[in-house]
Amino acid sequence: MLSFFRYLKGYVFVYLYGFSPERFLNLCNNHHIKIWKVEPYEQGYQFNIFVSDLFRIKDFLRKTKTKVVIRKKLGLPFLLYRYRKRKIFFLCLALCAFSLFLTTRFLWSFEISGNRTLTKDIYMDFLKNENIFYGTPIHDINTSELEKQLRNQYDYITWASFQVNGTRLVLTVKENSGIISEAGKNTESSCDICASVSGVITKMVTRTGTPLVGVGSIVSSGDILISGLIPVYNDDETIKTIHKTKADGDIVIESNLEYKDEQLFRVNHKLYTGRESRKLILAYKDHEFHIQLPEEYEKYDIMSQNKIISFETYQYVPIYLGYERFMEYTNTEEILNKDMALCRINDRFLDFCKTLNQKGIQIIKKDVKINYKKDRVEVLINLTVRQSDGIMMPISNVTESGE
Amino acid sequence: MSRLFHNKINLIEKAKVQATDRLKIPRELVFGECILTLHGNHEVFIENYKGILECNDEFIWISAKELRICIEGRMLCVDYYNNDEMKVIGTINQISFMES
Numbered sequence: 001m002l003s004f005f006r007y008l009k010g011y012v013f014v015y016l017y018g019f020s021p022e023r024f025l026n027l028c029n030n031h032h033i034k035i036w037k038v039e040p041y042e043q044g045y046q047f048n049i050f051v052s053d054l055f056r057i058k059d060f061l062r063k064t065k066t067k068v069v070i071r072k073k074l075g076l077p078f079l080l081y082r083y084r085k086r087k088i089f090f091l092c093l094a095l096c097a098f099s100l101f102l103t104t105r106f107l108w109s110f111e112i113s114g115n116r117t118l119t120k121d122i123y124m125d126f127l128k129n130e131n132i133f134y135g136t137p138i139h140d141i142n143t144s145e146l147e148k149q150l151r152n153q154y155d156y157i158t159w160a161s162f163q164v165n166g167t168r169l170v171l172t173v174k175e176n177s178g179i180i181s182e183a184g185k186n187t188e189s190s191c192d193i194c195a196s197v198s199g200v201i202t203k204m205v206t207r208t209g210t211p212l213v214g215v216g217s218i219v220s221s222g223d224i225l226i227s228g229l230i231p232v233y234n235d236d237e238t239i240k241t242i243h244k245t246k247a248d249g250d251i252v253i254e255s256n257l258e259y260k261d262e263q264l265f266r267v268n269h270k271l272y273t274g275r276e277s278r279k280l281i282l283a284y285k286d287h288e289f290h291i292q293l294p295e296e297y298e299k300y301d302i303m304s305q306n307k308i309i310s311f312e313t314y315q316y317v318p319i320y321l322g323y324e325r326f327m328e329y330t331n332t333e334e335i336l337n338k339d340m341a342l343c344r345i346n347d348r349f350l351d352f353c354k355t356l357n358q359k360g361i362q363i364i365k366k367d368v369k370i371n372y373k374k375d376r377v378e379v380l381i382n383l384t385v386r387q388s389d390g391i392m393m394p395i396s397n398v399t400e401s402g403e
Numbered sequence: 404m405s406r407l408f409h410n411k412i413n414l415i416e417k418a419k420v421q422a423t424d425r426l427k428i429p430r431e432l433v434f435g436e437c438i439l440t441l442h443g444n445h446e447v448f449i450e451n452y453k454g455i456l457e458c459n460d461e462f463i464w465i466s467a468k469e470l471r472i473c474i475e476g477r478m479l480c481v482d483y484y485n486n487d488e489m490k491v492i493g494t495i496n497q498i499s500f501m502e503s
Contacts, residue, residue, distance in 0.1 A: 022454075022457055022458065025455050036481075039481075040458050040459050
Protein backbone atom coordinates (compact mmCIF):
# COMPACT_ATOMS: atom_id res chain seq x y z
CA MET A 1 0.00 0.00 0.00
CA LEU A 2 2.87 2.32 0.91
CA SER A 3 4.51 1.73 -2.46
CA PHE A 4 1.19 2.50 -4.18
CA PHE A 5 0.99 5.92 -2.48
CA ARG A 6 4.62 6.54 -3.37
CA TYR A 7 3.77 5.72 -6.99
CA LEU A 8 0.82 8.13 -6.90
CA LYS A 9 2.96 10.94 -5.48
CA GLY A 10 5.85 10.32 -7.87
CA TYR A 11 9.50 9.80 -6.91
CA VAL A 12 12.95 9.73 -8.46
CA PHE A 13 15.82 7.29 -8.22
CA VAL A 14 19.00 9.32 -7.77
CA TYR A 15 22.75 8.82 -7.47
CA LEU A 16 24.45 10.92 -4.80
CA TYR A 17 28.23 11.42 -4.80
CA GLY A 18 30.75 13.91 -3.49
CA PHE A 19 32.63 14.91 -0.33
CA SER A 20 30.30 13.68 2.47
CA PRO A 21 27.26 11.76 1.31
CA GLU A 22 26.70 10.25 4.80
CA ARG A 23 26.30 13.72 6.25
CA PHE A 24 23.80 14.47 3.53
CA LEU A 25 21.77 11.39 4.51
CA ASN A 26 21.77 12.42 8.18
CA LEU A 27 20.77 15.98 7.31
CA CYS A 28 17.85 14.69 5.27
CA ASN A 29 16.79 12.52 8.17
CA ASN A 30 16.93 15.42 10.61
CA HIS A 31 14.81 17.57 8.30
CA HIS A 32 12.20 14.81 7.81
CA ILE A 33 13.03 14.26 4.15
CA LYS A 34 12.06 10.71 3.33
CA ILE A 35 14.70 8.58 1.62
CA TRP A 36 14.44 4.85 0.98
CA LYS A 37 16.22 1.97 -0.73
CA VAL A 38 19.65 3.39 0.05
CA GLU A 39 22.26 1.32 -1.80
CA PRO A 40 25.99 1.99 -1.86
CA TYR A 41 27.10 2.58 -5.45
CA GLU A 42 30.60 3.44 -6.69
CA GLN A 43 31.68 6.59 -4.79
CA GLY A 44 28.32 7.38 -3.26
CA TYR A 45 24.79 6.13 -2.79
CA GLN A 46 21.72 5.48 -4.86
CA PHE A 47 18.30 6.01 -3.29
CA ASN A 48 14.69 7.00 -3.92
CA ILE A 49 13.35 10.41 -2.97
CA PHE A 50 10.02 12.18 -3.53
CA VAL A 51 9.92 14.81 -6.28
CA SER A 52 8.70 17.46 -3.85
CA ASP A 53 11.66 16.77 -1.53
CA LEU A 54 14.14 17.02 -4.38
CA PHE A 55 13.78 20.81 -4.37
CA ARG A 56 14.39 21.01 -0.61
CA ILE A 57 17.81 19.35 -0.66
CA LYS A 58 19.69 22.09 -2.53
CA ASP A 59 21.12 23.60 0.66
CA PHE A 60 22.23 20.20 1.97
CA LEU A 61 24.01 19.45 -1.29
CA ARG A 62 25.92 22.72 -1.05
CA LYS A 63 26.69 22.16 2.64
CA THR A 64 27.97 18.61 2.15
CA LYS A 65 29.65 19.34 -1.19
CA THR A 66 27.78 16.56 -2.92
CA LYS A 67 26.00 16.28 -6.24
CA VAL A 68 22.89 14.40 -7.24
CA VAL A 69 22.13 12.73 -10.58
CA ILE A 70 18.62 11.60 -11.48
CA ARG A 71 18.71 8.04 -12.78
CA LYS A 72 15.00 7.18 -13.09
CA LYS A 73 11.72 9.04 -12.88
CA LEU A 74 8.99 6.87 -11.43
CA GLY A 75 5.34 7.35 -10.52
CA LEU A 76 2.04 8.53 -11.88
CA PRO A 77 2.91 12.24 -12.41
CA PHE A 78 5.75 11.25 -14.77
CA LEU A 79 3.56 8.70 -16.55
CA LEU A 80 0.84 11.28 -17.14
CA TYR A 81 3.42 13.77 -18.37
CA ARG A 82 4.93 11.21 -20.74
CA TYR A 83 1.55 10.40 -22.32
CA ARG A 84 0.15 13.94 -22.19
CA LYS A 85 -0.28 14.04 -25.97
CA ARG A 86 -2.27 10.79 -26.18
CA LYS A 87 -5.67 12.36 -25.72
CA ILE A 88 -7.63 9.52 -27.34
CA PHE A 89 -6.04 7.00 -24.98
CA PHE A 90 -7.15 9.01 -21.94
CA LEU A 91 -10.57 9.50 -23.49
CA CYS A 92 -10.93 5.74 -23.97
CA LEU A 93 -9.72 5.16 -20.41
CA ALA A 94 -12.35 7.56 -19.10
CA LEU A 95 -14.99 5.93 -21.31
CA CYS A 96 -13.97 2.51 -20.04
CA ALA A 97 -14.27 3.65 -16.43
CA PHE A 98 -17.61 5.29 -17.17
CA SER A 99 -18.99 2.19 -18.92
CA LEU A 100 -17.81 0.04 -16.02
CA PHE A 101 -19.64 2.35 -13.65
CA LEU A 102 -22.71 2.24 -15.90
CA THR A 103 -22.81 -1.57 -16.06
CA THR A 104 -22.76 -1.79 -12.28
CA ARG A 105 -26.16 -0.06 -12.26
CA PHE A 106 -27.78 -3.12 -13.91
CA LEU A 107 -28.51 -6.70 -12.95
CA TRP A 108 -26.17 -9.24 -14.54
CA SER A 109 -26.60 -12.47 -12.62
CA PHE A 110 -29.01 -14.51 -10.52
CA GLU A 111 -28.44 -16.87 -7.63
CA ILE A 112 -31.22 -19.14 -6.41
CA SER A 113 -30.82 -21.26 -3.29
CA GLY A 114 -33.01 -23.29 -0.97
CA ASN A 115 -35.28 -24.72 -3.69
CA ARG A 116 -35.97 -28.45 -3.50
CA THR A 117 -39.01 -29.26 -5.63
CA LEU A 118 -39.43 -26.19 -7.84
CA THR A 119 -36.69 -25.99 -10.43
CA LYS A 120 -34.54 -22.95 -11.01
CA ASP A 121 -36.19 -22.48 -14.41
CA ILE A 122 -39.56 -21.96 -12.72
CA TYR A 123 -38.10 -19.16 -10.62
CA MET A 124 -36.41 -17.68 -13.67
CA ASP A 125 -39.77 -17.74 -15.50
CA PHE A 126 -41.41 -16.02 -12.54
CA LEU A 127 -38.75 -13.29 -12.65
CA LYS A 128 -39.26 -12.95 -16.41
CA ASN A 129 -42.99 -12.47 -15.87
CA GLU A 130 -42.16 -9.77 -13.34
CA ASN A 131 -40.01 -8.06 -16.02
CA ILE A 132 -36.75 -8.88 -14.31
CA PHE A 133 -34.04 -10.27 -16.56
CA TYR A 134 -30.41 -9.69 -17.44
CA GLY A 135 -29.85 -5.96 -17.80
CA THR A 136 -32.73 -4.75 -15.63
CA PRO A 137 -31.78 -1.53 -13.79
CA ILE A 138 -31.12 -2.28 -10.12
CA HIS A 139 -33.13 0.71 -8.86
CA ASP A 140 -36.25 -0.72 -10.58
CA ILE A 141 -36.22 -3.84 -8.42
CA ASN A 142 -38.61 -3.78 -5.50
CA THR A 143 -37.53 -6.78 -3.44
CA SER A 144 -40.34 -6.72 -0.88
CA GLU A 145 -42.97 -6.58 -3.66
CA LEU A 146 -41.27 -9.50 -5.43
CA GLU A 147 -41.28 -11.58 -2.24
CA LYS A 148 -45.00 -10.92 -1.82
CA GLN A 149 -45.75 -11.85 -5.44
CA LEU A 150 -43.73 -15.06 -5.23
CA ARG A 151 -45.47 -16.19 -2.04
CA ASN A 152 -48.90 -15.42 -3.55
CA GLN A 153 -48.14 -17.28 -6.76
CA TYR A 154 -46.72 -20.43 -5.15
CA ASP A 155 -48.61 -21.47 -2.01
CA TYR A 156 -46.04 -23.99 -0.93
CA ILE A 157 -43.30 -21.38 -0.61
CA THR A 158 -43.32 -20.58 3.08
CA TRP A 159 -40.54 -18.00 3.04
CA ALA A 160 -38.77 -16.04 0.29
CA SER A 161 -36.09 -13.40 0.34
CA PHE A 162 -34.77 -11.31 -2.53
CA GLN A 163 -31.51 -9.48 -2.06
CA VAL A 164 -29.47 -7.38 -4.48
CA ASN A 165 -25.74 -8.02 -3.98
CA GLY A 166 -23.83 -5.75 -6.33
CA THR A 167 -25.06 -6.75 -9.77
CA ARG A 168 -26.48 -10.08 -8.57
CA LEU A 169 -30.01 -10.87 -7.46
CA VAL A 170 -29.94 -13.49 -4.72
CA LEU A 171 -33.15 -15.42 -4.07
CA THR A 172 -33.39 -17.63 -1.01
CA VAL A 173 -36.56 -19.70 -0.58
CA LYS A 174 -37.98 -22.24 1.80
CA GLU A 175 -40.53 -24.69 0.42
CA ASN A 176 -43.13 -26.69 2.29
CA SER A 177 -42.66 -30.22 0.95
CA GLY A 178 -45.73 -31.63 2.81
CA ILE A 179 -48.33 -29.88 0.66
CA ILE A 180 -46.62 -30.95 -2.55
CA SER A 181 -46.58 -34.62 -1.63
CA GLU A 182 -50.31 -34.38 -0.81
CA ALA A 183 -50.93 -32.90 -4.24
CA GLY A 184 -48.79 -35.60 -5.82
CA LYS A 185 -50.95 -38.28 -4.24
CA ASN A 186 -54.08 -36.79 -5.77
CA THR A 187 -52.68 -36.86 -9.29
CA GLU A 188 -51.67 -40.50 -8.92
CA SER A 189 -55.02 -41.48 -7.42
CA SER A 190 -56.55 -43.12 -10.49
CA CYS A 191 -54.64 -45.29 -12.95
CA ASP A 192 -54.67 -48.60 -14.85
CA ILE A 193 -52.06 -51.33 -14.90
CA CYS A 194 -50.92 -52.20 -18.44
CA ALA A 195 -48.67 -54.86 -19.91
CA SER A 196 -45.20 -53.81 -21.01
CA VAL A 197 -44.42 -57.06 -22.89
CA SER A 198 -46.39 -59.54 -24.99
CA GLY A 199 -46.92 -63.04 -23.59
CA VAL A 200 -49.09 -65.37 -21.49
CA ILE A 201 -50.20 -64.52 -17.96
CA THR A 202 -49.13 -67.24 -15.53
CA LYS A 203 -50.03 -65.62 -12.23
CA MET A 204 -52.31 -62.73 -11.33
CA VAL A 205 -53.43 -61.26 -7.99
CA THR A 206 -55.69 -58.18 -8.02
CA ARG A 207 -55.70 -55.96 -4.94
CA THR A 208 -57.55 -52.90 -6.24
CA GLY A 209 -59.38 -52.32 -9.51
CA THR A 210 -61.18 -54.49 -12.06
CA PRO A 211 -59.16 -57.34 -13.64
CA LEU A 212 -59.70 -57.41 -17.41
CA VAL A 213 -57.62 -60.58 -18.08
CA GLY A 214 -56.99 -63.81 -16.21
CA VAL A 215 -54.36 -66.57 -15.85
CA GLY A 216 -53.69 -68.14 -19.27
CA SER A 217 -54.75 -65.04 -21.21
CA ILE A 218 -52.52 -63.98 -24.08
CA VAL A 219 -51.75 -60.27 -23.88
CA SER A 220 -49.77 -57.93 -26.04
CA SER A 221 -47.71 -54.92 -25.02
CA GLY A 222 -49.89 -51.95 -23.96
CA ASP A 223 -53.02 -54.00 -23.08
CA ILE A 224 -54.81 -53.02 -19.87
CA LEU A 225 -54.52 -55.82 -17.33
CA ILE A 226 -56.22 -54.26 -14.31
CA SER A 227 -58.49 -51.27 -14.83
CA GLY A 228 -58.68 -48.44 -12.31
CA LEU A 229 -62.42 -47.98 -12.97
CA ILE A 230 -64.81 -49.84 -10.65
CA PRO A 231 -68.42 -49.83 -11.90
CA VAL A 232 -71.27 -49.83 -9.32
CA TYR A 233 -74.36 -51.59 -10.62
CA ASN A 234 -78.05 -51.02 -9.91
CA ASP A 235 -80.37 -53.91 -9.14
CA ASP A 236 -81.26 -54.17 -12.83
CA GLU A 237 -77.54 -54.58 -13.61
CA THR A 238 -77.26 -51.16 -15.21
CA ILE A 239 -74.25 -49.04 -14.27
CA LYS A 240 -75.10 -46.60 -11.53
CA THR A 241 -71.75 -44.91 -11.22
CA ILE A 242 -68.05 -45.54 -11.88
CA HIS A 243 -65.47 -45.04 -9.16
CA LYS A 244 -61.93 -44.20 -10.12
CA THR A 245 -59.14 -45.87 -8.14
CA LYS A 246 -55.49 -46.61 -8.35
CA ALA A 247 -55.28 -50.12 -9.73
CA ASP A 248 -52.99 -52.45 -7.79
CA GLY A 249 -51.94 -56.08 -8.20
CA ASP A 250 -49.20 -58.63 -9.02
CA ILE A 251 -48.97 -60.03 -12.55
CA VAL A 252 -46.43 -62.55 -13.87
CA ILE A 253 -46.09 -62.91 -17.64
CA GLU A 254 -44.26 -65.61 -19.59
CA SER A 255 -42.85 -64.31 -22.85
CA ASN A 256 -40.39 -65.21 -25.61
CA LEU A 257 -37.09 -63.47 -26.11
CA GLU A 258 -34.66 -63.87 -28.97
CA TYR A 259 -30.89 -63.61 -28.51
CA LYS A 260 -28.70 -63.40 -31.57
CA ASP A 261 -24.91 -63.24 -31.65
CA GLU A 262 -22.05 -63.95 -34.03
CA GLN A 263 -18.28 -64.20 -33.88
CA LEU A 264 -15.80 -63.79 -36.74
CA PHE A 265 -12.88 -66.21 -36.92
CA ARG A 266 -10.52 -63.38 -37.85
CA VAL A 267 -10.57 -60.60 -35.27
CA ASN A 268 -8.82 -57.25 -35.55
CA HIS A 269 -7.46 -55.77 -32.33
CA LYS A 270 -6.24 -52.26 -31.59
CA LEU A 271 -2.89 -52.24 -29.90
CA TYR A 272 -2.06 -48.80 -28.45
CA THR A 273 1.59 -47.93 -28.92
CA GLY A 274 1.58 -45.48 -26.01
CA ARG A 275 2.46 -42.53 -28.21
CA GLU A 276 -0.02 -39.71 -27.89
CA SER A 277 -0.26 -36.00 -28.52
CA ARG A 278 -2.65 -33.28 -27.45
CA LYS A 279 -4.31 -30.46 -29.31
CA LEU A 280 -5.70 -27.48 -27.45
CA ILE A 281 -9.03 -26.21 -28.71
CA LEU A 282 -10.81 -22.94 -28.15
CA ALA A 283 -14.33 -22.99 -29.57
CA TYR A 284 -17.15 -20.52 -29.94
CA LYS A 285 -20.44 -22.25 -30.77
CA ASP A 286 -19.46 -24.48 -33.75
CA HIS A 287 -16.29 -22.61 -34.69
CA GLU A 288 -13.10 -24.21 -33.46
CA PHE A 289 -9.73 -22.56 -33.11
CA HIS A 290 -6.81 -24.94 -32.86
CA ILE A 291 -4.19 -23.54 -30.59
CA GLN A 292 -1.67 -26.35 -30.97
CA LEU A 293 -1.23 -28.85 -33.81
CA PRO A 294 -0.66 -32.52 -32.92
CA GLU A 295 1.90 -34.96 -34.26
CA GLU A 296 0.66 -36.96 -37.24
CA TYR A 297 0.02 -40.70 -36.80
CA GLU A 298 -1.09 -43.27 -39.37
CA LYS A 299 -3.86 -44.72 -37.21
CA TYR A 300 -5.18 -43.02 -34.11
CA ASP A 301 -8.16 -42.64 -31.81
CA ILE A 302 -9.35 -39.21 -30.77
CA MET A 303 -10.60 -38.55 -27.27
CA SER A 304 -11.90 -35.05 -26.72
CA GLN A 305 -12.82 -33.20 -23.59
CA ASN A 306 -14.42 -29.77 -23.62
CA LYS A 307 -15.30 -27.41 -20.82
CA ILE A 308 -17.68 -24.48 -21.06
CA ILE A 309 -16.25 -21.22 -19.88
CA SER A 310 -18.98 -19.66 -17.82
CA PHE A 311 -18.49 -16.37 -16.05
CA GLU A 312 -21.67 -16.57 -14.04
CA THR A 313 -23.76 -19.41 -12.65
CA TYR A 314 -26.89 -18.81 -14.74
CA GLN A 315 -25.30 -17.02 -17.62
CA TYR A 316 -24.46 -19.31 -20.51
CA VAL A 317 -21.54 -18.25 -22.68
CA PRO A 318 -20.95 -20.62 -25.62
CA ILE A 319 -17.17 -20.57 -25.34
CA TYR A 320 -15.46 -23.90 -24.86
CA LEU A 321 -11.95 -24.69 -23.88
CA GLY A 322 -10.76 -28.24 -24.28
CA TYR A 323 -8.29 -30.61 -25.78
CA GLU A 324 -8.19 -33.63 -28.07
CA ARG A 325 -5.99 -36.60 -27.29
CA PHE A 326 -4.58 -38.40 -30.31
CA MET A 327 -3.65 -41.95 -29.30
CA GLU A 328 -1.70 -43.96 -31.86
CA TYR A 329 -2.47 -47.64 -32.38
CA THR A 330 -1.54 -50.50 -34.68
CA ASN A 331 -3.84 -53.25 -35.90
CA THR A 332 -3.14 -56.84 -34.89
CA GLU A 333 -5.07 -59.81 -36.27
CA GLU A 334 -6.12 -62.79 -34.15
CA ILE A 335 -7.34 -66.08 -35.68
CA LEU A 336 -9.84 -68.08 -33.60
CA ASN A 337 -10.87 -71.72 -33.93
CA LYS A 338 -14.50 -72.90 -33.53
CA ASP A 339 -14.22 -73.62 -29.79
CA MET A 340 -12.64 -70.27 -29.04
CA ALA A 341 -15.30 -68.43 -31.05
CA LEU A 342 -18.06 -70.29 -29.20
CA CYS A 343 -16.36 -69.51 -25.92
CA ARG A 344 -16.45 -65.76 -26.75
CA ILE A 345 -20.16 -65.96 -27.61
CA ASN A 346 -20.82 -67.88 -24.41
CA ASP A 347 -19.09 -65.16 -22.35
CA ARG A 348 -21.26 -62.49 -23.91
CA PHE A 349 -24.42 -64.56 -23.38
CA LEU A 350 -23.58 -65.06 -19.70
CA ASP A 351 -23.26 -61.28 -19.33
CA PHE A 352 -26.67 -60.90 -20.99
CA CYS A 353 -28.18 -63.45 -18.56
CA LYS A 354 -26.69 -61.54 -15.67
CA THR A 355 -28.36 -58.31 -16.77
CA LEU A 356 -31.68 -60.16 -17.17
CA ASN A 357 -31.30 -61.51 -13.66
CA GLN A 358 -30.65 -58.04 -12.31
CA LYS A 359 -33.88 -56.85 -13.93
CA GLY A 360 -35.77 -59.69 -12.18
CA ILE A 361 -36.32 -61.70 -15.37
CA GLN A 362 -36.15 -65.47 -14.91
CA ILE A 363 -35.11 -67.80 -17.77
CA ILE A 364 -37.40 -70.83 -18.00
CA LYS A 365 -36.31 -72.48 -21.26
CA LYS A 366 -33.73 -71.95 -23.95
CA ASP A 367 -33.33 -73.38 -27.49
CA VAL A 368 -29.86 -72.90 -28.96
CA LYS A 369 -29.09 -73.09 -32.67
CA ILE A 370 -25.44 -72.90 -33.79
CA ASN A 371 -24.71 -72.19 -37.42
CA TYR A 372 -21.06 -72.47 -38.65
CA LYS A 373 -20.21 -70.42 -41.70
CA LYS A 374 -17.00 -69.95 -43.67
CA ASP A 375 -15.75 -66.91 -41.79
CA ARG A 376 -17.98 -66.82 -38.71
CA VAL A 377 -20.16 -68.72 -36.26
CA GLU A 378 -23.74 -67.57 -35.67
CA VAL A 379 -25.80 -68.42 -32.59
CA LEU A 380 -29.55 -67.97 -32.20
CA ILE A 381 -31.06 -68.58 -28.77
CA ASN A 382 -34.82 -68.58 -28.21
CA LEU A 383 -35.48 -67.85 -24.55
CA THR A 384 -38.69 -68.30 -22.62
CA VAL A 385 -38.61 -65.89 -19.71
CA ARG A 386 -40.87 -65.18 -16.76
CA GLN A 387 -41.14 -61.71 -15.29
CA SER A 388 -43.44 -59.70 -13.08
CA ASP A 389 -45.02 -57.03 -15.22
CA GLY A 390 -47.44 -54.13 -15.08
CA ILE A 391 -46.88 -50.43 -15.57
CA MET A 392 -49.07 -47.65 -14.20
CA MET A 393 -50.87 -45.65 -16.89
CA PRO A 394 -53.32 -42.80 -16.26
CA ILE A 395 -56.93 -43.64 -17.12
CA SER A 396 -57.54 -42.43 -20.65
CA ASN A 397 -60.82 -40.88 -21.86
CA VAL A 398 -61.25 -43.71 -24.38
CA THR A 399 -61.30 -46.28 -21.59
CA GLU A 400 -63.81 -44.23 -19.62
CA SER A 401 -66.20 -43.88 -22.60
CA GLY A 402 -65.76 -47.57 -23.42
CA GLU A 403 -66.77 -48.56 -19.93
CA MET B 404 36.67 20.18 42.52
CA SER B 405 36.49 18.12 39.33
CA ARG B 406 36.69 14.90 41.34
CA LEU B 407 33.74 16.03 43.42
CA PHE B 408 31.81 16.85 40.28
CA HIS B 409 32.68 13.47 38.78
CA ASN B 410 31.48 11.67 41.89
CA LYS B 411 28.25 13.65 41.79
CA ILE B 412 27.59 12.53 38.20
CA ASN B 413 28.32 8.94 39.15
CA LEU B 414 25.84 9.16 42.00
CA ILE B 415 23.14 10.56 39.72
CA GLU B 416 23.79 7.77 37.22
CA LYS B 417 23.56 5.14 39.93
CA ALA B 418 20.32 6.63 41.19
CA LYS B 419 18.97 6.61 37.66
CA VAL B 420 19.83 2.91 37.20
CA GLN B 421 18.30 1.99 40.55
CA ALA B 422 15.13 3.96 39.85
CA THR B 423 14.81 2.34 36.41
CA ASP B 424 15.23 -1.14 37.87
CA ARG B 425 12.83 -0.55 40.74
CA LEU B 426 10.12 1.13 38.66
CA LYS B 427 10.72 -1.28 35.76
CA ILE B 428 10.88 1.50 33.20
CA PRO B 429 12.38 0.42 29.86
CA ARG B 430 16.04 1.39 29.68
CA GLU B 431 15.75 2.80 26.17
CA LEU B 432 13.42 5.50 27.52
CA VAL B 433 15.68 6.57 30.37
CA PHE B 434 19.12 6.07 28.85
CA GLY B 435 18.23 6.30 25.18
CA GLU B 436 19.76 2.91 24.46
CA CYS B 437 19.32 1.62 20.96
CA ILE B 438 17.13 -1.41 20.18
CA LEU B 439 18.14 -3.95 17.55
CA THR B 440 15.51 -6.34 16.26
CA LEU B 441 16.94 -9.08 14.11
CA HIS B 442 14.75 -11.15 11.76
CA GLY B 443 16.88 -14.15 10.85
CA ASN B 444 20.04 -12.92 9.18
CA HIS B 445 18.28 -11.04 6.42
CA GLU B 446 16.91 -7.92 8.07
CA VAL B 447 17.59 -5.84 11.12
CA PHE B 448 15.56 -2.97 12.61
CA ILE B 449 17.51 -0.35 14.56
CA GLU B 450 15.69 2.07 16.84
CA ASN B 451 17.07 5.06 18.80
CA TYR B 452 20.01 5.58 16.49
CA LYS B 453 21.63 8.91 15.77
CA GLY B 454 22.81 8.69 12.19
CA ILE B 455 24.59 6.79 9.45
CA LEU B 456 28.37 7.05 9.62
CA GLU B 457 29.31 4.94 6.66
CA CYS B 458 27.47 2.67 4.33
CA ASN B 459 28.92 0.00 2.13
CA ASP B 460 27.99 -3.28 0.43
CA GLU B 461 29.78 -5.20 3.15
CA PHE B 462 29.38 -3.08 6.28
CA ILE B 463 27.28 -0.27 7.70
CA TRP B 464 28.46 1.92 10.57
CA ILE B 465 25.69 3.51 12.60
CA SER B 466 26.11 5.91 15.48
CA ALA B 467 23.94 5.59 18.57
CA LYS B 468 24.12 7.16 22.02
CA GLU B 469 27.56 6.27 23.44
CA LEU B 470 27.87 3.45 20.90
CA ARG B 471 28.85 2.73 17.36
CA ILE B 472 27.24 -0.23 15.72
CA CYS B 473 28.85 -2.08 12.86
CA ILE B 474 26.72 -4.43 10.77
CA GLU B 475 28.81 -6.70 8.58
CA GLY B 476 27.55 -8.90 5.81
CA ARG B 477 26.93 -9.11 2.07
CA MET B 478 24.74 -7.00 -0.25
CA LEU B 479 23.73 -4.72 2.60
CA CYS B 480 21.30 -1.92 1.86
CA VAL B 481 19.26 0.57 3.91
CA ASP B 482 15.66 -0.20 2.99
CA TYR B 483 14.35 2.92 4.72
CA TYR B 484 15.25 5.20 7.59
CA ASN B 485 13.57 7.95 9.54
CA ASN B 486 14.02 9.73 12.89
CA ASP B 487 12.89 6.71 14.90
CA GLU B 488 13.84 3.61 13.01
CA MET B 489 16.06 2.19 10.31
CA LYS B 490 15.75 -1.07 8.38
CA VAL B 491 18.81 -2.75 6.96
CA ILE B 492 18.40 -5.65 4.56
CA GLY B 493 20.92 -8.08 3.09
CA THR B 494 22.82 -11.08 4.42
CA ILE B 495 24.03 -10.19 7.89
CA ASN B 496 27.11 -12.02 9.13
CA GLN B 497 28.12 -10.09 12.21
CA ILE B 498 27.00 -7.19 14.41
CA SER B 499 29.62 -5.53 16.57
CA PHE B 500 29.54 -2.62 19.03
CA MET B 501 32.18 -0.06 19.82
CA GLU B 502 32.03 2.42 22.68
CA SER B 503 32.50 5.94 21.45
